Amino acid sequence: MPFSEIYDVVVAGGGNAALCAAITAARAGRSVIVLEGAPAFYRGGNTRHTRNLRCAHDGTAPTMTGPYDGGEFLDDLCRVTGGETDKALAQLTIERSRELIPWMNKAGVKFQPPLGGTLSLGKTNAFFLGGGRGMLNALYRQAEALGVVCLSDAPVTALAIEDGFFTAATIQYQGAAQQVRGRTFVAAAGGFEANIEWLKQHWGEAADNFLIRGTPYNRGDVLKMLLAHGVKPVGDPTQMHCVGIDARAPRFDGGIATRLDSVVFGIMVNRAAQRFYDEGEETWPKRYAIWGRLIAQQPEQIGYSIVDSKSIHMFMPSIFPAVQASTIGELAGKLKLDTAALEKTVADFNAAVRPGTFDHTVLDDCRTEGLAIPKSHWARRIDAPPYYAYPLRPGITFTYLGVRVNEESRMVLNNGKTSGNMFAAGEIMAGNVLGKGYLAGIGMTIGAVFGRIAGEGAAKNARN
Amino acid sequence: MPATDLPRSAALVEADRLMTICNACRYCEGLCAVFPAMEMRRTFANSDLNYLANLCHQCGACYSDCQYSPPHEFNVNVPAALATLRNDSYAQYAWPRAFAPAFARNGLFIALAAAACVAAFIVGFVAWRDPAVLFARHAGDFYKMMPHNAMVALFGAVFLYAIAAMALSLRAYWRDINGESDLRAVGEATGNAAHLTYLGGGGGGCTSENEKPSAQRRVFHHFTFYGFLLCFASTSVATIYHYAFGWHAPYALTSLPVLLGIAGGLGLLVGPAGLFMLARKRDAVLTDVPRRGMDTAFLAMLFLTSLTGFALMAFRDSGAMGILLAVHLGVVLALFLSLPYGKFVHGLYRYLALVKYAREKRTAAFVE
Incomplete structure (x- = not known):
């Protein structure tokens, strides 16, 4: 022995x-x-x-x-x-x-x-x-x-x-x-x-x-x-390293494959269908790391990244398929979010988007104006159906x-x-x-x- | 999101599921060609999966390196899933389609073919010649048993059929996977095939027995492959001797055809025996278990081709020559007949997959 x-x-x-x-x-x-x-x-x-x-x-x-x-x-x-x-x-x-x-x-x-x-x-x-x-x-x-x-x-x-x-x-x-x-x-x-x-x-x-x-x-x-x-x-x-990952991931041991890179390409809303942070604030890899904590502070610790067909192929393929719908209202229904609230959030966001030249590899000049929570880069209207959403939760990596x-x-x-x-x-x-x-x-x-x-x-x- | 509306087999569904997980992970991208090829795609149509399945050399490295392999709930087992799909694909592209079922019970099919061919030669020798000729001494002159022209006609016809059947199968495959090639891709793929680059687990070796990688499988495959080529060269040289120079068999032990045949024959004894031993020790979880008979049957046929060939050479001056010739020719005929419907085709499909890969890695981009 x-x-x-x-x-x-x-x-x-x-x-x-x-x-x-x-x-x-x-x-x-x-x-x-x-x-x-x-x-x-x-x-x-x-x-x-x-x-x-x-x-x-x-x-x-x-x-x-x-x-x-x-x-x-x-x-x-x-x-x-x-x-x-x-x-x-x-x-x-x-x-x-x-x-x-x-x-x-x-x-x-x-x-x-x-x-x-x-x-x-x-x-x-x-x-x-x-x-x-x-x-x-x-x-x-x-x-x-x-x-x-x-x-x-x-x-x-x-x-x-x-x-x-x-x-x-x-x-x-x-x-x-x-x-x-x-x-x-x-x-x-x-x-x-x-x-x-x-x-x-x-x-x-x-x-x-x-x-x-x-x-x-x-x-x-x-x-x-x-x-x-x-x-x-x-x-x-009290602190932990925490990133936003696909909410459909297993409770434990989902690892790298559950990562989602979609956030900066669209908007992120919470359970109340409200945006809660500037999705265009920073560049990779930090943008990947901040969302875990942000989502952890939202009701029920869940967020929804919403993009349209312009962006769906612009980030790393995801392990779980996006929730897909032909209208924002339909998407809200599939996500069990308040339809009117999500439609208003998207409409307000779209109306605030200023013209610019989109380039997701740099801090580009695509931004919103007049929103309480701006999107300072990579802001493009969400107007090209089909629309896609990924649910995200905090993914704890280490303490x-x-x-x-x-x-x-x-x-x-x-x-x-x-x-x-x-x-x-x-x-x-x-x-x-x-x-x-x-x-x-x-x-x-x-x-x-x-x-x-x-x-x-x-x-x-x-x-x- | 399959790019096709056709109903999918369980093997295709599983391969699609795994490639979707792997494409979100990508940790295995340095191991072989499969994962970089996967990274050039966002979704996987049936033809993509058939291409990737044949690109896989089944070294097993991605299984022992995978953090999602069983018992993880993602249950990622790429070697087994691609082996199953690969074996399906041989049947899918088989020409004529009527022979596709030969892949399902390949061991039985090849055993019956071998038995039937050997029996046919024995019966043939007895029926067309005096039974006494079968056991007489002929000083190594095979043509006393079967005239040279008859031998050439029979084997030539069967060989041409096998070539045609395989060519038609490969054409169907190449079209399905949208194969593109150029000289550079062909050269690179030929190098990769000759070297078995992707049986090396990216440098760690092939996982044969446990999690410890080793080069053994690659070495025994080289014995087998180059043994086969040397035997082919031996036959080719003998054909040239016969028709170009009028030098007829039997050839002396020191002649080129015999020396090539001996070297090749040794390869076909050592290689298949080694591969068989390794396959027995190999963790079954890495393989397409119901169709492992296909591998065994092909190894057995190569081994027997060589063994019966050596027996014939050793005893060609004795009274056993007739029977040994019947057995050898029967085995070789069965090998030729089963080439398009057995494990032999793995090398052909894989080679085309390597050509496609060599080209697309220069022309396509990774999905990010």
């Missing part, structure tokens, strides 16, 4: 950060066990839904256009976080992101150049061949080849920690509670985005209408235990609350000391670097960089 041994490194979690830590420690000759809470198919938390990592590079990376220097990376990070980032850790992330492609290649991960729909990220992001699950499979093969014990369906239910010093984890495995003892601990078990009860503490009953983009296993149990054991928190506990770490990825305690043998990597500590906002691929960068740092630290610590 794998439970008689005292492991040099016990890793809680089974995604990118966990595997990077496990592989690094195993290469240093340490005995490592990986405890993934989800069943094998769902292993890896949000990693299974990712597809790239962001890295600084000199332009010679074979699948990337470039270069992307560290200064530019840091500017991007500071811009999206509004400065809510630990500067030292941010610089560490960026500096060590340079090593990731060769390191991943050595671990068996392959990359590909981006094709349709993602070309704009070719300079900054390296794309995994086959996406996040393909990358994860490669990391697992590497870890297992190095002798790492990888358990799935093995959720951590308790941690034995004294004065910030880890001695054992209790897991539920094959129907029984088991003790996994270790000399060091790496927490890489993600956030609490799938924990509806926890989300309700901050969002109330509205959380019942949130869709979770990852698996139902991202419950934040390990995070909660660490905070209860006096580890210092980081990040806003920001995490544990505080230092440059060694070592956990910082509430009393200001650092833990004797506990490290954290990935989403569970991403809030140190990404306190707010989002930058495509940054989660995987933080996971891989701090996974490796945690693995190095744990490997060293385990033999001291």
Whole structure:
């Protein structure tokens, strides 16, 4: 049985950060066990839904256009976080992101150049061949080849920690509670985005209408235990990354395929058939990211993106077909919205549209005039039947609350000391670097960089 | 939104459902040609799906990489769905249509064809010649059993029929998928086919056994394919020897036709045996389970063609030659007869799909 041994490194979690830590420690000759809470198919938390990592590079990376220097990376990070980032850790992330492609290649991960729909990220992001699950499979093969014990369906239910010093984890495995003892601990078990009860503490009953983009296993149990054991928190506990996704998506694990890019091409209305925000405010990718929160604040947490036949083929194909009608009134009926209200909203919008030259790739001059809520770009009349609508709900990707770490990825305690043998990597500590906002691929960068740092630290610590 | 009003088979409906999901995800776009070709479309007509199905080399990489594969509720299994549709498409384009059902129970069809052909040769030898001739020693002279002209007439006719039937099937397919080609596309597709570029899972290899990709399937397919080509070359050289130079069989062991035949024959033993072993180990979830007999039957026919050929060569000076010749010719005749109605056609449809892809990736744009 794998439970008689005292492991040099016990890793809680089974995604990118966990595997990077496990592989690094195993290469240093340490005995490592990986405890993934989800069943094998769902292993890896949000990693299974990712597809790239962001890295600084000199332009010679074979699948990337470039270069992307560290200064530019840091500017991007500071811009999206509004400065809510630990500067030292941010610089560490960026500096060590340079090593990731060769390191991943050595671990068996392959990359590909981006094709349709993602070309704009070719300079900054390296794309995994086959996406996040393909990358994860490669990391697992590497870890297992190095002798790492990888358990799935093995959720951590308790941690034995004294004065910030880890001695054992209790897991539920094959129907029984088991003790996994270790000399060091790496927490890489993600956030609490799938924990509806926890989300309700901050969002109330509205959380019942949130869709979770990852698996139902991202419950934040390990995070909660660490905070209860006096580890210092980081990040806003009320905040989450939240995008507008197709309301017909499954409650959990709909991932990337449920994304909708239609919003900027038409208008967005709420349950009362009223517009509630400027659909032309910003450009991709931010426009994609703001709508989750906006919809979360609407009645019943639902919105309807309405476009006409001029626009229906201008955005990425959607997984679910649009609701289609030959008149706005008919569309309202199909969406169960107030017919007169929707007709008036569309008529008012159409009347306010000023002439301009439409170009959705730039902030063009197509805008409305005289509306309480303007549409400042890409405003075209909705007048070419058939009309189409997509229902949208908030899709929760990740939460920001995490544990505080230092440059060694070592956990910082509430009393200001650092833990004797506990490290954290990935989403569970991403809030140190990404306190707010989002930058495509940054989660995987933080996971891989701090996974490796945690693995190095744990490997060293385990033999001291 | 199917672009056609025709009723759709379950396989077409499923392929359409999956391509719609995949086109909203696109994580697999680096694995092979199927996904980039998909990204050039927003909706999928039947002909689009038949094209994509034949573009798929069934490496399985997209299944193990997919975050939506079973048990996920989206139940995305592209290799199996496209394998099923691909096998449907062979029947759909078969000429004449009356023979389309041969694809449904292909193992049985080919087994019966092989048995009937072998029996026909044995009966033929006995009926047209003295039964004693069948067991006599002929010092390797096959034509004592069957005159050269008779052999050429029979096999030539069957071979020409097979070519014509396949050409008509391919024409129907090419028209249906709106195939366009040019010299560059043909060159690129030929390179891709010769190299089996898209059986590589984008570089990771083919998923044969579990989630660990490997190059084994590609290697054994190369043995099979190039073995087949070498055997074809052997026959072609022998034909030239016969008609152009008047050098008649049997040829010496060191002659070009025999050397080519030996090399090709070894390929046809190693390749099909390897592919068969890998197919047995392969996760059935990746395949069109009810029609796996089609693969096995074709592998068996290639293997037997080679095995009986070697047996004939080894014992051509003995009294067993007559029976061995009947068995070998019977197997080869059955192979020729079944070419248009068995797994052999996969290479032809796939090649045309590769030509179309090579051209459209230069001329079409991704849908964004």
